[in-house]
Amino acid sequence: MNLLNMDAENRVVLNVGGIRHETYKATLKKIPATRLSRLTEALANYDPVLNEYFFDRHPGVFAQVLNYYRTGKLHYPTDVCGPLFEEELEFWGLDANQVEPCCWMTYTQGRGKFGRVSVTRRGAHVTATYGDMPGAHRFEWVNPNS
Incomplete structure (x- = not known):
């Protein structure tokens, strides 16, 4: 097996709300006990024809979720309300208290404004x-x- 095939076998495609994201399986293992850390091909949302997992979720919030796995820093997207962000984090199995200090005020104000x-x-x-x-x-x- 050559290096190119090995690299392809270590990658995973996540289709979230129609937007395809590609990352390494090892990246998703960085945060244990979460939905993404437990992906298997036996799951109903895995499509063997397209070789991807499909989630009908908010793609903009997911970009921040995936970035959290990659960098270890969870940022709050300012184009969504706090309750939607919390709902998405809950779905993915992430803790809202991990929001970075630079986004914390905006996030908590967004929660209170509508809550x-x-x-x-x-x-x-x-x-x-x-x-x-x-x-x-x-x-x-x-x-x-x-």
Whole structure:
């Protein structure tokens, strides 16, 4: 077996949300006990014809996930909200507390901006405010049966 074939055997293709990523199997073993560290060809999301694993997940967040495996540094993409980022990390089996210090403030602000809901009831009127930042969404309902 030549070196070119050995290299190809050590690589893996991950199709995430239609975007193909290629890396080494050893890279995915760097963070144990995660979804990517446990890939096998017996999994339902492995396509033997294309020789790739398919995940119908957010490809932009996955770019940061794969970079974390490669570099050991988890950065927060600023084009997604905090809850979506957390959901993706949970799917991949990663800990959100590993976000790098340079991204921590942006990440925690992104979580809080969309994560707070306050509800006020006054008789038949119900007001819900989503977020505590300027421009937060506010909705009001009136119970017609009251």
